[in-house]
Amino acid sequence: xxxxxxxxxxxxxxxxxxxxxxxxxxxxxxxxxxxxxxxxxxxxxxxxxxxxxxxxx
Amino acid sequence: xxxxxxxxxxxxxxxxxxxxxxxxxxxxxxxxxxxxxxxxxxxxxxxxxxxxxxxxxxxxxxxxxxxxxxxxxxxxxxxxxxxxxxxxxxxxxxxxxxxxxxxxxxxxxxxxxxxxxxxxxxxxxxxxxxxxxxxxxxxxxxxxxxxxxxxxxxxxxxxxxxxxxxxxxxxxxxxxxxxxxxxxxxxxxxxxxxxxxxxxxxxxxxxxxxxxxxxxxxxxxxxxxxxxxxxxxxxxxxxxxxxxxxxxxxxxxx
Numbered sequence: 287x288x289x290x291x292x293x294x295x296x297x298x299x300x301x302x303x304x305x306x307x308x309x310x311x312x313x314x315x316x317x318x319x320x321x322x323x324x325x326x327x328x329x330x331x332x333x334x335x336x337x338x339x340x341x342x343x
Numbered sequence: 344x345x346x347x348x349x350x351x352x353x354x355x356x357x358x359x360x361x362x363x364x365x366x367x368x369x370x371x372x373x374x375x376x377x378x379x380x381x382x383x384x385x386x387x388x389x390x391x392x393x394x395x396x397x398x399x400x401x402x403x404x405x406x407x408x409x410x411x412x413x414x415x416x417x418x419x420x421x422x423x424x425x426x427x428x429x430x431x432x433x434x435x436x437x438x439x440x441x442x443x444x445x446x447x448x449x450x451x452x453x454x455x456x457x458x459x460x461x462x463x464x465x466x467x468x469x470x471x472x473x474x475x476x477x478x479x480x481x482x483x484x485x486x487x488x489x490x491x492x493x494x495x496x497x498x499x500x501x502x503x504x505x506x507x508x509x510x511x512x513x514x515x516x517x518x519x520x521x522x523x524x525x526x527x528x529x530x531x532x533x534x535x536x537x538x539x540x541x542x543x544x545x546x547x548x549x550x551x552x553x554x555x556x557x558x559x560x561x562x563x564x565x566x567x568x569x570x571x572x573x574x575x576x577x578x579x580x581x582x583x584x585x586x587x588x589x590x591x592x593x594x595x596x597x
Contacts, residue, residue, distance in 0.1 A: 294388075294389060297398075297399040297400070297402070298393060298398035298399035298400065299398070299399075299400075300397075300398060300399050300400035300402075300403075300464060303400060303403060303460055303461065303463065303464050304388075304399060304400065304402050304403055306460050307403040307406050307407065307457040307460045307461065308384070308388070308403075308405075308406055310453070310456050310457060310460070311406040311410065311453055311457060314449055314452065314453050314456075315453075315562065318446065318449050318566055319566065322446075322566045322569045322570050322573070323569065325569075325570065325573045326569050326570075326572055326573040326576075328573070329572070329573040329574075329576035329577050329580075330576060330589065332576065332577065332580055333576050333580045333585045333586075333588065333589050334589045336580045336581065337585070337586045337589055337590065
């Protein structure tokens with residue numbers, strides 16, 4: 287089991303490249319999710335603020 | 344076609360209709376997209392057979408290729424939305440285009456970054472001014488140009504029109520990217536899957552790639568709809584429908 291896992295992590299000598307490619311992708315996609323959700327929340331807050339001020343902004 | 348058959352199209356011109364539709368679809372795209380991404384990652388990393396030449400290094404295909412496909416797909420979508428916005432003056436279409444642009448730019452960046460990571464061990468270089476790589480870099484600049492141009496005007500309509508024009512003209516780069524590997528001598532390998540005839544990739548490697556590509560598309564659809572909702576809220580913050588969205592039954596803001 288440990289041998290299989292070590293082999294899996296080693297990636298035939300390409301570990302650095304394969305894990306970097308997957309890592310960068312996961313990082314960027316995670317960042318995209320966070321930024322998009324945050325932007326949607328901010329837009330909702332903007333609408334709430336606008337209408338709670340009676341449309342003065 | 345009669346007026347009735349165009350009604351569905353006209354409904355997409357209504358921001359509250361699109362906002363509500365997006366609200367209902369977002370959870371489905373999110374759940375299905377993440378499920379596909381997770382399945383394909385495990386499948387591609389642990390169960391797909393190694394390549395006879397590149398060994399396990401080929402597994403980078405599972406993040407590089409879907410990102411590259413999506414970068415082109417998103418640009419075509421952006422150009423179509425821009426064209427619809429210009430021709431029919433549909434506000435929602437312009438909102439779709441500007442909502443898609445940063446996502447397309449992120450996928451283009453990912454395709455370049457993962458391609459670079461692949462290039463170093465396989466070609467011995469991080470970057471080369473190869474036709475495929477250069478045209479893909481131009482795509483990234485087109486996305487950035489689209490966003491900057493859209494936000495450069497005080498008047499939103501002027502920004503929409505100017506960026507839509509760039510979006511439509513820039514679509515000429517898409518076939519250049521796709522066929523660059525056939526038209527010029529390129530270090531980049533030619534088409535493996537999207538070509539005439541059978542794909543030159545084993546089915547055991549192809550299926551997880553297709554699942555991953557589907558996952559990327561669903562992931563994009565999820566984020567596009569959320570981006571679109573945010574864009575519509577910003578643009579329509581003074582409209583009655585956005586007030587109805589944030590007010591409770593007593594008319595007080597939630």
